[in-house]
Amino acid sequence: MALLPAQDTAPAPRLPLRSEAELQDTWDLSTLFPHDQAWYEALQEYEKQSARIPLFRATLGKSAETLADYLDFSKAFGILEERLHYYSELRQTEDEGDDASRTMTGRFIMAAAKAEAAASWVIPEIQAIPDARMAGFLEHPRLGEYRIYLSKLLRYKPYILSDREERLLALHAEGENIPSEAFSVLTNVDLDFGSLDTPEGKRPLSQSTWSVFMENPDRTLRQQAYEAFYRPFEAHKTTLAALYGGAVKQNVIKARIRGFPSARAAHLFPDAVPEAVYDNLIATISTHLAPLHRYYRLRKQVLGVDTLRHYDVYVPLVPKAVKKTSWNEAVDLICAALAPLGAEYGQVLRAGLLGRWADRYENKGKRSGAFSAGSYQGAPYILMNYKEDSIRDVFTLAHEGGHSMHSFYAARSNPFMHYGYTIFEAEVASTFNEELLFRYLRDHADTRELALYVINKRADDLLATLYRQTMFAEFEQQTHALEEGGTPLTVEVLRGTYRALLSKYFGPDMVLEEQSDLEGLRIPHFYRAFYVYKYATGISASLALAERVLSGGEEARRDYFTFLCSGGSRFPIESLQLAGVDMASPRPVEAACKVFARLVDELLTYF
């Protein structure tokens, strides 16, 4: 098991060049444009259309007809823009160093920025149409397909300020990201974590190698890495607290300026998620921490340590199972696991994955990781860096396939203006597929090692998504409430708040280090406020749906497809409700905790 970052000892194998990739292993971008030349011609057309945007100014409120004229134009323009964007962006991810695609991306970004500036008046002009007049417009048949899009825009009206105030806010917005940018350069560039002596020689410690050290079986080395990693954070704790405190203060001020009752209310408003959903998540998890604490007790036993320490929580309990799975075998496994979704789902996904939706393997310069990019007119593309010896990659493919199928159904079932689903919903279809794949692999594992490995992996995934993200969500909730209540967010306040949460979530078997609470000052996600809770609600919804579909028969399956097809035609809470999951009730979160508890029970039988 190679657990340390390979530096000078083992040179990485030579990666193939992009030009050496087999055609069948690459995605076929021709559903967007047949070739680069066609893309450039379309870009010209886009720039020509962009110049027409100002011609519509001061016409939108005249009549339903003039508003429909503009929206028809805007729809065609938006579809063209999306195709141009996806083609250039996806081409660039194939090889980040490729000049031709970098040029295209650059050209597109410039043209799109120009179009955005040219259309800056549109939304305010629509929002300025008097309510009674707009109500009349909405009766017009030509505005039928835009009704949802318009109603989503009009919701913001109570929070819109005067023209002059909006202009000032827009000017001020340029400085908004300074705390997060300063945090990013401080932690990624300026902080020096040094290096550590290991049996394999000196190894650098950094934000990216930290997790490799935390997974090392050598406990002394883990402890040294832990202490060395937190030293620079300790030395800069006052700056880190000032940056995070500044970000929170800005969130609070912005919400107050617009008249929202709280920063959290402002952040939940775009998705129309009631604050009760957020409170319900935290309250339900808080009363279901027993399985998590049981998991840490088990971890302590398996590791054979007297006290469980913060540097003991990431080391794998189970050796990595080796099972070679070719791409085609992975597709077979995934489609077999997803059979409960019915024949059509499996056929479409199989044809896409064995055809050319996916860019399969690593090549020199290719974007790392994996993603799905579903567009309205093109295929729902998937970028992978698939490795045959990694079971984790089979899960990743099932996950991205879930996103792509969600996009496939959403694009097929909705007009362009509201086909896109929200981030709140996005991780439901993907993690649903992971859950079904997990159950299939566990039930069909041919060795004890493989079964144990997938159970342990699933438990770790749920822990990270359900419990850890809820802890983060609770921290954000508390820091914003403190700021709103007039308590300054000093180092001591932030560390104390975070420490109490660590104790609560890790439970009685964990002994915290002096520096454990510095973790709260180093997490980049906190600079994107009230966002991480969506991971926890997403996994709760998907686990509740998986239980429902696997035991509920035809009706449950139909409801799930209603969700996949709803795209952006409803707000997320409503679309999940149609699938049979009520996120305002404790039930889905309870169901998710039960699934986790069962995994811990299964693990207990193995050790």
Ligand SMILES: [Zn+2]
């Ligand atoms: Zn995802």
